[in-house]
Amino acid sequence: MNALEVSNLAFAYGARQALQDLSFRVEPGSFAALLGPNGAGKSTLIALLTRLYHLQQGDIQVMGNSLGQQPRQALRQLGVVFQQSTLDLDLSVEQNLRYHAALHGLAKAQAKVRIDEELARQQLDERRHEKVRALNGGHRRRVEIARALLHRPRLLLLDEASAGLDPASRLALNRHVRQLCRDQGLAVLWTTHLLDEVQASDELLILNRGRLVAQGPAQRIGADDASLAATFARLTGAEELA
Known part of the structure; x- marks a missing residue:
């Protein structure tokens, strides 16, 4: 059973399509990095995963429980750290x-x-x-x-959790969450726009303009252009990378 399974997900704000035909999975005990530039749709996805927004199209399952049909069971398996502190x-x-x-x-x-x-x-x-x-x-x-x-929970979502932290604190937080993943078998979905928060062994999802433009092991994705930075720039049109 996957910790998280997203199937054919789409979401629009009126006429603006924020997410288009997203499908991916996160396995138990794995660290998945969702990478994308600002405005790629990462926060919209987190809002759907946490049921702040209702599904318009597609399905989300957490430990086999559909957010649309079994929201209480699904949310019991979910822990969340939002970008803005609550x-x-x-x-x-x-x-x-x-x-x-x-x-x-x-x-x-x-x-x-x-x-x-x-x-x-x-x-x-x-x-x-x-x-x-x-x-x-x-x-x-x-x-x-x-x-x-x-x-x-069995799945921990972190939406730009390192935003506003100094470099040393960002690194410490990233290492800490990875240790939790290893120690507890916790599945983690970590959203970021910073390449230095991604490791070669991560399952990487690159989101741009609401679409997944790459997914797979970060090491393999980066090998397409000899580096992850070059691949990210090519897929997203980014001129400068943090």
């Missing part, structure tokens, strides 16, 4: 996590155990009582990842 800055780290646990119906005792586990995993246990406002960008992202994992 943490309450005036609550403490632990209060943010407790609120999220309650939304997922976790009993207080169960929530405490899982919060303790995730804070330890994210190396944030000593900061649990600090207000989120006092944390730097990298630590806030770690709180969001801890929150996303409280209900034990």
